[in-house]
Amino acid sequence: MAYAQPHPRLSVVSNSSLSSVDHLSPTTSSTRFSLPSAPSLHGAASIVKAGPNRPNIYERNLNKTRGAEVSGAAFAFLFSEIVQYTQKRVSGINDLERQLNTLGYRIGTRVIELMVWRAEGSSKTPKREIKLISVLMMVHTQVWKAVFGKPADAIERSVENPDEYMIIDNDPPIERHISVPRDMSQLSCSSFTAGIVEAVLDGLSFPARVTAHNTPNPQFPNRTTILIKLEKSVLDREELLK
Template sequence: MKKGSAMNATLADFAFERTLKPRQEVSLSSFSFLFSEIVQQLMKSEKAASYHAHSGALTDPMLQSAGSGTCHLNNDLEHQLYQLGIPIGEKLLELLFYREKGGQGGACSSGKRETKLVSMLHLINGSVFKALFGRPADGLEQSIEDEDEYRILDRSPITNKFANLGKNSQLGQTNCAAFIAGLIEGMLCSAKLYAKVTAHLYGDEEAGAGGDAQATAEGEGAETPAGAGAGATSTTIYVIKFAKEVAVRERAGQ
Protein backbone atom coordinates (compact mmCIF):
# COMPACT_ATOMS: atom_id res chain seq x y z
CA MET A 1 0.00 0.00 0.00
CA LYS A 2 1.42 3.30 -1.05
CA LYS A 3 0.91 6.33 1.08
CA GLY A 4 -0.92 8.20 -1.67
CA SER A 5 -3.68 5.62 -1.93
CA ALA A 6 -4.60 6.08 1.73
CA MET A 7 -6.48 9.25 0.81
CA ASN A 8 -9.06 7.57 -1.38
CA ALA A 9 -8.95 4.09 0.11
CA THR A 10 -11.80 1.81 -0.85
CA LEU A 11 -13.47 -0.76 1.35
CA ALA A 12 -11.41 -3.45 -0.36
CA ASP A 13 -8.23 -1.64 0.55
CA PHE A 14 -9.43 -1.41 4.11
CA ALA A 15 -10.20 -5.14 4.23
CA PHE A 16 -6.81 -5.86 2.77
CA GLU A 17 -5.12 -3.73 5.36
CA ARG A 18 -7.05 -5.34 8.15
CA THR A 19 -6.66 -9.00 7.29
CA LEU A 20 -3.64 -9.40 5.11
CA LYS A 21 -1.10 -7.11 6.62
CA PRO A 22 1.14 -8.83 9.13
CA ARG A 23 -0.26 -8.23 12.54
CA GLN A 24 1.40 -6.73 15.50
CA GLU A 25 2.43 -9.23 18.12
CA VAL A 26 -0.29 -10.61 20.35
CA SER A 27 0.21 -10.56 24.08
CA LEU A 28 1.43 -13.86 25.45
CA SER A 29 -0.92 -13.50 28.39
CA SER A 30 -3.99 -13.06 26.18
CA PHE A 31 -3.05 -16.12 24.20
CA SER A 32 -2.34 -18.15 27.32
CA PHE A 33 -5.64 -17.25 28.96
CA LEU A 34 -7.57 -18.07 25.81
CA PHE A 35 -5.73 -21.31 25.27
CA SER A 36 -6.11 -22.28 28.91
CA GLU A 37 -9.84 -21.70 28.63
CA ILE A 38 -10.01 -23.82 25.46
CA VAL A 39 -8.28 -26.69 27.20
CA GLN A 40 -10.55 -26.44 30.22
CA GLN A 41 -13.60 -26.37 27.99
CA LEU A 42 -12.40 -29.48 26.19
CA MET A 43 -11.74 -31.21 29.49
CA LYS A 44 -15.21 -30.31 30.70
CA SER A 45 -16.91 -31.62 27.58
CA GLU A 46 -14.80 -34.74 27.77
CA LYS A 47 -15.86 -35.33 31.34
CA ALA A 48 -19.50 -34.78 30.47
CA ALA A 49 -19.26 -37.15 27.53
CA SER A 50 -17.69 -39.95 29.53
CA TYR A 51 -20.30 -39.43 32.22
CA HIS A 52 -23.20 -39.86 29.80
CA ALA A 53 -21.84 -42.83 27.94
CA HIS A 54 -19.08 -44.87 29.44
CA SER A 55 -18.06 -46.56 26.25
CA GLY A 56 -18.41 -43.07 24.72
CA ALA A 57 -18.51 -42.27 21.05
CA LEU A 58 -15.89 -39.64 21.75
CA THR A 59 -13.14 -42.17 22.25
CA ASP A 60 -13.76 -43.80 18.87
CA PRO A 61 -11.66 -41.51 16.68
CA MET A 62 -8.80 -41.90 19.07
CA LEU A 63 -9.00 -45.67 18.93
CA GLN A 64 -9.17 -45.59 15.18
CA SER A 65 -6.13 -43.42 14.82
CA ALA A 66 -4.24 -45.52 17.33
CA GLY A 67 -5.24 -48.59 15.37
CA SER A 68 -3.86 -47.24 12.13
CA GLY A 69 -0.45 -47.29 13.73
CA THR A 70 0.59 -43.85 12.56
CA CYS A 71 -0.38 -41.94 15.65
CA HIS A 72 -0.22 -42.65 19.31
CA LEU A 73 -2.01 -40.20 21.48
CA ASN A 74 -1.95 -40.18 25.21
CA ASN A 75 -5.55 -39.24 25.59
CA ASP A 76 -8.60 -37.70 24.13
CA LEU A 77 -7.66 -34.19 25.14
CA GLU A 78 -4.58 -34.23 22.96
CA HIS A 79 -6.63 -35.59 20.11
CA GLN A 80 -9.16 -32.79 20.41
CA LEU A 81 -6.47 -30.13 20.54
CA TYR A 82 -4.91 -31.69 17.48
CA GLN A 83 -8.25 -31.62 15.69
CA LEU A 84 -8.60 -27.94 16.57
CA GLY A 85 -5.23 -27.16 15.09
CA ILE A 86 -5.82 -28.68 11.66
CA PRO A 87 -8.32 -26.13 10.22
CA ILE A 88 -6.24 -23.29 11.62
CA GLY A 89 -3.15 -24.60 9.86
CA GLU A 90 -5.02 -24.91 6.57
CA LYS A 91 -6.13 -21.30 6.67
CA LEU A 92 -2.85 -20.06 8.07
CA LEU A 93 -0.78 -21.29 5.15
CA GLU A 94 -3.09 -19.56 2.70
CA LEU A 95 -3.03 -16.37 4.73
CA LEU A 96 0.74 -16.33 4.91
CA PHE A 97 0.97 -16.64 1.12
CA TYR A 98 -1.51 -13.86 0.60
CA ARG A 99 0.33 -11.63 3.00
CA GLU A 100 3.45 -12.34 1.01
CA LYS A 101 1.73 -10.98 -2.09
CA GLY A 102 1.08 -7.78 -0.19
CA GLY A 103 4.84 -7.51 0.02
CA GLN A 104 4.99 -6.78 3.73
CA GLY A 105 7.87 -9.09 4.51
CA GLY A 106 5.70 -12.14 5.02
CA ALA A 107 6.41 -15.80 5.47
CA CYS A 108 8.25 -16.88 2.36
CA SER A 109 10.76 -14.56 0.81
CA SER A 110 10.13 -15.47 -2.81
CA GLY A 111 6.35 -15.29 -2.61
CA LYS A 112 5.86 -18.54 -4.47
CA ARG A 113 4.01 -21.57 -3.20
CA GLU A 114 6.15 -24.43 -2.06
CA THR A 115 5.45 -27.76 -3.72
CA LYS A 116 8.53 -29.69 -2.71
CA LEU A 117 8.49 -31.63 0.50
CA VAL A 118 11.81 -30.51 1.89
CA SER A 119 11.42 -26.85 1.04
CA MET A 120 7.96 -26.90 2.59
CA LEU A 121 9.40 -28.34 5.77
CA HIS A 122 12.08 -25.68 5.79
CA LEU A 123 9.41 -23.06 5.35
CA ILE A 124 7.51 -24.38 8.37
CA ASN A 125 10.65 -24.80 10.40
CA GLY A 126 11.80 -21.26 9.72
CA SER A 127 9.36 -18.69 8.43
CA VAL A 128 6.08 -20.12 9.69
CA PHE A 129 7.40 -20.64 13.19
CA LYS A 130 8.80 -17.12 13.07
CA ALA A 131 5.45 -15.72 11.96
CA LEU A 132 3.63 -17.65 14.68
CA PHE A 133 5.97 -17.59 17.63
CA GLY A 134 8.56 -14.98 16.75
CA ARG A 135 11.41 -17.46 16.49
CA PRO A 136 12.35 -20.39 14.25
CA ALA A 137 11.95 -23.95 15.52
CA ASP A 138 14.94 -25.52 17.20
CA GLY A 139 15.74 -28.11 14.60
CA LEU A 140 14.56 -30.09 11.63
CA GLU A 141 15.85 -33.52 10.86
CA GLN A 142 15.06 -36.61 8.88
CA SER A 143 14.47 -39.80 10.77
CA ILE A 144 17.19 -42.39 10.41
CA GLU A 145 14.98 -45.47 10.30
CA ASP A 146 12.35 -44.08 7.99
CA GLU A 147 13.13 -41.55 5.28
CA ASP A 148 9.47 -40.50 4.97
CA GLU A 149 9.55 -39.34 8.56
CA TYR A 150 10.82 -35.96 9.66
CA ARG A 151 11.08 -34.35 13.05
CA ILE A 152 10.83 -30.74 14.13
CA LEU A 153 12.21 -29.94 17.54
CA ASP A 154 10.61 -27.23 19.62
CA ARG A 155 12.36 -26.48 22.86
CA SER A 156 9.65 -24.33 24.42
CA PRO A 157 6.27 -24.64 22.72
CA ILE A 158 4.14 -21.63 23.48
CA THR A 159 1.24 -23.88 24.52
CA ASN A 160 3.34 -25.54 27.21
CA LYS A 161 4.78 -22.36 28.65
CA PHE A 162 2.47 -22.27 31.63
CA ALA A 163 0.89 -25.69 31.45
CA ASN A 164 1.89 -28.00 34.21
CA LEU A 165 0.05 -30.91 35.71
CA GLY A 166 1.95 -31.16 38.94
CA LYS A 167 3.22 -34.34 40.46
CA ASN A 168 0.29 -36.55 41.27
CA SER A 169 -2.21 -36.29 38.51
CA GLN A 170 -4.55 -38.81 36.96
CA LEU A 171 -4.17 -37.28 33.52
CA GLY A 172 -0.61 -38.47 33.17
CA GLN A 173 1.48 -36.80 30.55
CA THR A 174 -0.60 -34.51 28.42
CA ASN A 175 1.12 -32.41 25.85
CA CYS A 176 -0.76 -29.30 24.77
CA ALA A 177 1.62 -28.96 21.84
CA ALA A 178 -0.70 -31.45 20.12
CA PHE A 179 -2.45 -28.26 19.03
CA ILE A 180 0.67 -27.11 17.18
CA ALA A 181 1.07 -30.58 15.71
CA GLY A 182 -2.43 -30.25 14.27
CA LEU A 183 -1.51 -26.85 12.93
CA ILE A 184 1.52 -28.24 11.11
CA GLU A 185 -0.54 -31.10 9.73
CA GLY A 186 -3.19 -28.68 8.47
CA MET A 187 -0.53 -26.69 6.69
CA LEU A 188 1.09 -29.71 5.08
CA CYS A 189 -2.22 -31.23 4.03
CA SER A 190 -3.45 -28.02 2.45
CA ALA A 191 -0.23 -28.04 0.42
CA LYS A 192 -1.18 -31.58 -0.68
CA LEU A 193 1.68 -33.07 1.22
CA TYR A 194 -0.44 -35.47 3.21
CA ALA A 195 1.12 -36.30 6.50
CA LYS A 196 0.35 -37.35 10.01
CA VAL A 197 1.89 -35.09 12.62
CA THR A 198 2.14 -36.05 16.26
CA ALA A 199 3.58 -34.19 19.21
CA HIS A 200 5.79 -36.06 21.62
CA LEU A 201 7.18 -34.82 24.84
CA TYR A 202 10.92 -35.13 24.73
CA GLY A 203 12.33 -37.20 27.53
CA ASP A 204 9.70 -39.92 27.81
CA GLU A 205 10.63 -41.06 24.33
CA GLU A 206 12.15 -44.50 24.04
CA ALA A 207 11.59 -45.30 20.39
CA GLY A 208 13.94 -43.94 17.76
CA ALA A 209 16.77 -43.32 20.17
CA GLY A 210 19.25 -42.66 17.38
CA GLY A 211 17.54 -39.57 16.01
CA ASP A 212 16.76 -38.24 19.44
CA ALA A 213 20.29 -38.54 20.71
CA GLN A 214 21.38 -36.46 17.77
CA ALA A 215 18.80 -33.85 18.65
CA THR A 216 20.05 -33.52 22.23
CA ALA A 217 23.63 -33.21 21.15
CA GLU A 218 22.73 -30.30 18.90
CA GLY A 219 20.53 -28.76 21.56
CA GLU A 220 23.13 -28.73 24.30
CA GLY A 221 25.43 -26.79 22.06
CA ALA A 222 22.79 -24.17 21.38
CA GLU A 223 21.77 -23.65 25.04
CA THR A 224 18.55 -21.66 24.91
CA PRO A 225 18.23 -18.62 27.13
CA ALA A 226 14.74 -19.65 28.30
CA GLY A 227 14.45 -21.05 31.83
CA ALA A 228 16.21 -24.37 31.90
CA GLY A 229 13.84 -25.90 34.41
CA ALA A 230 10.75 -25.11 32.36
CA GLY A 231 12.31 -26.01 29.05
CA ALA A 232 13.42 -29.43 30.20
CA THR A 233 9.89 -30.71 30.71
CA SER A 234 8.14 -29.09 27.79
CA THR A 235 10.54 -29.81 24.93
CA THR A 236 8.47 -31.29 22.18
CA ILE A 237 9.23 -33.18 19.01
CA TYR A 238 6.74 -33.01 16.18
CA VAL A 239 7.02 -36.25 14.26
CA ILE A 240 5.86 -35.78 10.68
CA LYS A 241 5.10 -39.00 8.85
CA PHE A 242 4.32 -38.45 5.19
CA ALA A 243 1.82 -40.57 3.32
CA LYS A 244 3.19 -43.12 0.85
CA GLU A 245 1.86 -41.37 -2.23
CA VAL A 246 3.61 -38.16 -1.22
CA ALA A 247 6.91 -39.96 -0.88
CA VAL A 248 6.43 -41.71 -4.24
CA ARG A 249 5.55 -38.44 -5.96
CA GLU A 250 8.51 -36.73 -4.38
CA ARG A 251 10.93 -39.37 -5.66
CA ALA A 252 9.38 -39.28 -9.13
CA GLY A 253 9.85 -35.53 -9.26
CA GLN A 254 13.53 -35.66 -8.51
Protein backbone atom coordinates in the same frame (compact mmCIF):
# COMPACT_ATOMS: atom_id res chain seq x y z
CA MET B 1 -36.18 -9.55 22.92
CA ALA B 2 -32.45 -9.55 22.95
CA TYR B 3 -32.44 -11.76 19.89
CA ALA B 4 -34.96 -9.80 17.86
CA GLN B 5 -32.32 -7.54 16.41
CA PRO B 6 -28.92 -9.05 15.78
CA HIS B 7 -25.97 -7.33 17.33
CA PRO B 8 -24.06 -5.31 14.71
CA ARG B 9 -20.98 -7.44 15.37
CA LEU B 10 -22.81 -10.47 14.06
CA SER B 11 -23.94 -8.71 10.93
CA VAL B 12 -21.75 -10.77 8.61
CA VAL B 13 -23.27 -14.01 9.80
CA SER B 14 -26.86 -12.94 10.10
CA ASN B 15 -26.95 -11.21 6.75
CA SER B 16 -25.33 -13.99 4.81
CA SER B 17 -27.65 -16.58 6.31
CA LEU B 18 -30.67 -14.41 5.62
CA SER B 19 -29.84 -13.65 2.06
CA SER B 20 -28.86 -17.22 1.29
CA VAL B 21 -32.16 -18.81 2.28
CA ASP B 22 -33.85 -18.30 -1.04
CA HIS B 23 -30.81 -19.47 -2.95
CA LEU B 24 -30.70 -22.92 -1.42
CA SER B 25 -33.55 -24.35 -3.45
CA PRO B 26 -32.26 -27.19 -5.63
CA THR B 27 -33.85 -25.86 -8.78
CA THR B 28 -30.65 -25.22 -10.64
CA SER B 29 -28.97 -28.00 -12.55
CA SER B 30 -27.50 -30.79 -10.47
CA THR B 31 -24.03 -31.12 -11.92
CA ARG B 32 -20.83 -30.98 -9.91
CA PHE B 33 -20.29 -27.36 -10.76
CA SER B 34 -23.74 -26.08 -10.01
CA LEU B 35 -23.97 -23.51 -7.26
CA PRO B 36 -26.79 -21.57 -5.79
CA SER B 37 -26.77 -18.30 -7.66
CA ALA B 38 -24.84 -15.56 -5.92
CA PRO B 39 -26.79 -13.52 -3.42
CA SER B 40 -28.24 -10.31 -4.72
CA LEU B 41 -27.22 -6.83 -3.79
CA HIS B 42 -29.77 -6.23 -1.04
CA GLY B 43 -27.49 -8.21 1.26
CA ALA B 44 -24.70 -5.74 0.75
CA ALA B 45 -27.00 -2.86 1.46
CA SER B 46 -28.11 -4.29 4.79
CA ILE B 47 -24.53 -4.97 5.86
CA VAL B 48 -23.73 -1.33 5.40
CA LYS B 49 -26.85 -0.41 7.33
CA ALA B 50 -25.99 -2.70 10.23
CA GLY B 51 -22.62 -1.19 10.94
CA PRO B 52 -21.95 2.16 9.33
CA ASN B 53 -18.73 2.74 11.24
CA ARG B 54 -17.51 -0.85 11.23
CA PRO B 55 -15.70 -1.62 7.97
CA ASN B 56 -16.42 -5.11 6.69
CA ILE B 57 -13.57 -7.59 6.39
CA TYR B 58 -13.23 -7.08 2.65
CA GLU B 59 -12.21 -3.46 3.15
CA ARG B 60 -9.47 -4.20 5.65
CA ASN B 61 -5.85 -4.42 4.66
CA LEU B 62 -4.44 -7.91 5.21
CA ASN B 63 -0.92 -6.54 5.56
CA LYS B 64 -1.57 -4.53 8.68
CA THR B 65 0.40 -6.53 11.22
CA ARG B 66 1.91 -3.75 13.28
CA GLY B 67 0.27 -3.50 16.64
CA ALA B 68 -1.76 -6.62 15.89
CA GLU B 69 0.27 -8.93 18.11
CA VAL B 70 -1.63 -10.62 20.91
CA SER B 71 -0.18 -10.42 24.41
CA GLY B 72 1.29 -13.64 25.79
CA ALA B 73 -0.85 -13.36 28.91
CA ALA B 74 -4.06 -13.08 26.91
CA PHE B 75 -3.10 -16.04 24.78
CA ALA B 76 -2.09 -18.16 27.80
CA PHE B 77 -5.49 -17.44 29.34
CA LEU B 78 -7.36 -18.28 26.16
CA PHE B 79 -5.40 -21.46 25.59
CA SER B 80 -5.92 -22.55 29.18
CA GLU B 81 -9.66 -22.16 28.67
CA ILE B 82 -9.46 -24.10 25.41
CA VAL B 83 -7.73 -27.01 27.13
CA GLN B 84 -10.16 -27.01 30.05
CA TYR B 85 -13.17 -26.78 27.75
CA THR B 86 -11.89 -29.62 25.64
CA GLN B 87 -10.98 -31.77 28.60
CA LYS B 88 -14.56 -31.69 29.90
CA ARG B 89 -15.81 -33.10 26.61
CA VAL B 90 -13.48 -36.00 26.00
CA SER B 91 -12.72 -39.41 27.43
CA GLY B 92 -9.02 -39.95 27.86
CA ILE B 93 -5.76 -38.40 26.81
CA ASN B 94 -5.78 -39.64 23.21
CA ASP B 95 -9.17 -38.10 22.64
CA LEU B 96 -8.05 -34.82 24.18
CA GLU B 97 -4.99 -34.69 21.97
CA ARG B 98 -7.12 -35.43 18.91
CA GLN B 99 -9.51 -32.62 19.79
CA LEU B 100 -6.66 -30.15 20.26
CA ASN B 101 -5.25 -31.31 16.95
CA THR B 102 -8.60 -30.60 15.26
CA LEU B 103 -8.71 -27.11 16.73
CA GLY B 104 -5.17 -26.46 15.57
CA TYR B 105 -6.05 -27.72 12.10
CA ARG B 106 -8.62 -24.97 11.72
CA ILE B 107 -5.94 -22.41 12.57
CA GLY B 108 -3.47 -24.02 10.19
CA THR B 109 -5.68 -23.79 7.09
CA ARG B 110 -5.79 -20.03 7.65
CA VAL B 111 -2.14 -19.67 8.63
CA ILE B 112 -0.83 -21.16 5.38
CA GLU B 113 -3.09 -19.10 3.14
CA LEU B 114 -2.54 -15.79 4.93
CA MET B 115 1.18 -16.28 5.48
CA VAL B 116 1.91 -17.04 1.85
CA TRP B 117 -0.37 -14.26 0.70
CA ARG B 118 1.63 -11.77 2.76
CA ALA B 119 4.87 -13.07 1.27
CA GLU B 120 3.75 -13.54 -2.34
CA GLY B 121 0.64 -11.39 -2.68
CA SER B 122 2.48 -8.52 -4.32
CA SER B 123 4.74 -10.71 -6.45
CA LYS B 124 4.34 -10.87 -10.22
CA THR B 125 4.85 -14.61 -10.20
CA PRO B 126 3.55 -15.99 -6.93
CA LYS B 127 5.04 -19.39 -6.07
CA ARG B 128 4.00 -22.38 -4.01
CA GLU B 129 6.42 -24.82 -2.47
CA ILE B 130 6.34 -28.20 -4.18
CA LYS B 131 9.49 -29.88 -2.84
CA LEU B 132 9.19 -31.86 0.37
CA ILE B 133 12.39 -30.52 1.94
CA SER B 134 11.57 -26.87 1.25
CA VAL B 135 8.05 -27.39 2.58
CA LEU B 136 9.44 -28.81 5.82
CA MET B 137 11.93 -25.98 6.10
CA MET B 138 9.13 -23.50 5.54
CA VAL B 139 7.15 -25.07 8.40
CA HIS B 140 10.23 -24.97 10.63
CA THR B 141 11.06 -21.34 9.90
CA GLN B 142 8.24 -19.30 8.39
CA VAL B 143 5.21 -21.00 9.94
CA TRP B 144 6.81 -20.97 13.38
CA LYS B 145 7.71 -17.31 12.95
CA ALA B 146 4.20 -16.43 11.81
CA VAL B 147 2.57 -18.30 14.69
CA PHE B 148 5.06 -18.06 17.58
CA GLY B 149 7.34 -15.23 16.53
CA LYS B 150 10.51 -17.36 16.42
CA PRO B 151 11.72 -20.28 14.30
CA ALA B 152 11.64 -23.81 15.72
CA ASP B 153 14.88 -25.09 17.23
CA ALA B 154 15.63 -28.08 15.05
CA ILE B 155 14.35 -30.30 12.28
CA GLU B 156 15.48 -33.91 11.97
CA ARG B 157 14.80 -36.91 9.80
CA SER B 158 14.12 -40.18 11.58
CA VAL B 159 16.94 -42.70 11.15
CA GLU B 160 14.86 -45.85 11.17
CA ASN B 161 11.76 -44.55 9.32
CA PRO B 162 12.42 -42.54 6.16
CA ASP B 163 8.84 -41.22 6.16
CA GLU B 164 9.18 -39.54 9.56
CA TYR B 165 10.44 -36.04 10.25
CA MET B 166 10.67 -34.26 13.57
CA ILE B 167 10.43 -30.57 14.34
CA ILE B 168 11.79 -29.74 17.78
CA ASP B 169 10.88 -26.78 19.94
CA ASN B 170 12.90 -26.43 23.15
CA ASP B 171 10.38 -24.20 24.84
CA PRO B 172 7.01 -24.07 23.05
CA PRO B 173 5.33 -20.75 23.90
CA ILE B 174 1.89 -22.33 24.20
CA GLU B 175 3.09 -24.67 26.97
CA ARG B 176 5.01 -22.12 28.99
CA HIS B 177 2.25 -21.70 31.54
CA ILE B 178 1.01 -25.28 31.56
CA SER B 179 2.04 -27.93 34.01
CA VAL B 180 0.53 -31.27 33.20
CA PRO B 181 -0.61 -33.42 36.18
CA ARG B 182 1.53 -36.48 36.88
CA ASP B 183 -1.24 -38.96 36.02
CA MET B 184 -1.57 -37.37 32.55
CA SER B 185 2.16 -37.19 31.86
CA GLN B 186 1.50 -38.62 28.37
CA LEU B 187 -0.41 -35.53 27.34
CA SER B 188 1.25 -32.93 25.19
CA CYS B 189 -0.77 -29.76 24.68
CA SER B 190 1.39 -29.09 21.64
CA SER B 191 -1.06 -31.37 19.83
CA PHE B 192 -2.59 -28.02 18.99
CA THR B 193 0.62 -27.08 17.18
CA ALA B 194 0.65 -30.50 15.53
CA GLY B 195 -2.79 -29.71 14.12
CA ILE B 196 -1.48 -26.45 12.65
CA VAL B 197 1.43 -28.29 11.01
CA GLU B 198 -0.91 -30.97 9.67
CA ALA B 199 -3.14 -28.37 8.03
CA VAL B 200 -0.18 -26.58 6.45
CA LEU B 201 1.18 -29.83 5.01
CA ASP B 202 -2.30 -30.85 3.83
CA GLY B 203 -2.78 -27.52 2.10
CA LEU B 204 0.46 -27.90 0.15
CA SER B 205 -0.66 -31.47 -0.70
CA PHE B 206 1.81 -33.30 1.49
CA PRO B 207 -0.71 -35.19 3.64
CA ALA B 208 0.75 -36.52 6.88
CA ARG B 209 -0.21 -37.62 10.38
CA VAL B 210 1.27 -35.17 12.84
CA THR B 211 1.54 -35.79 16.59
CA ALA B 212 3.23 -34.07 19.51
CA HIS B 213 5.44 -35.74 22.10
CA ASN B 214 7.20 -34.60 25.26
CA THR B 215 10.93 -35.15 24.94
CA PRO B 216 12.35 -33.32 27.96
CA ASN B 217 16.04 -33.05 28.64
CA PRO B 218 17.79 -31.60 31.74
CA GLN B 219 18.32 -28.25 30.09
CA PHE B 220 14.84 -27.88 28.56
CA PRO B 221 12.11 -29.54 30.66
CA ASN B 222 9.42 -28.39 28.18
CA ARG B 223 11.18 -29.66 25.06
CA THR B 224 8.60 -30.95 22.57
CA THR B 225 8.93 -32.95 19.39
CA ILE B 226 6.37 -32.59 16.60
CA LEU B 227 6.44 -35.89 14.76
CA ILE B 228 5.45 -35.82 11.08
CA LYS B 229 4.61 -39.16 9.52
CA LEU B 230 4.11 -38.59 5.81
CA GLU B 231 1.63 -40.61 3.82
CA LYS B 232 3.05 -43.16 1.44
CA SER B 233 1.67 -41.31 -1.60
CA VAL B 234 3.88 -38.32 -0.77
CA LEU B 235 7.09 -40.36 -0.77
CA ASP B 236 6.07 -42.15 -3.97
CA ARG B 237 5.49 -38.82 -5.67
CA GLU B 238 8.82 -37.42 -4.47
CA GLU B 239 10.49 -40.49 -5.90
CA LEU B 240 8.75 -40.00 -9.26
CA LEU B 241 9.55 -36.31 -9.57
CA LYS B 242 13.21 -36.70 -8.72
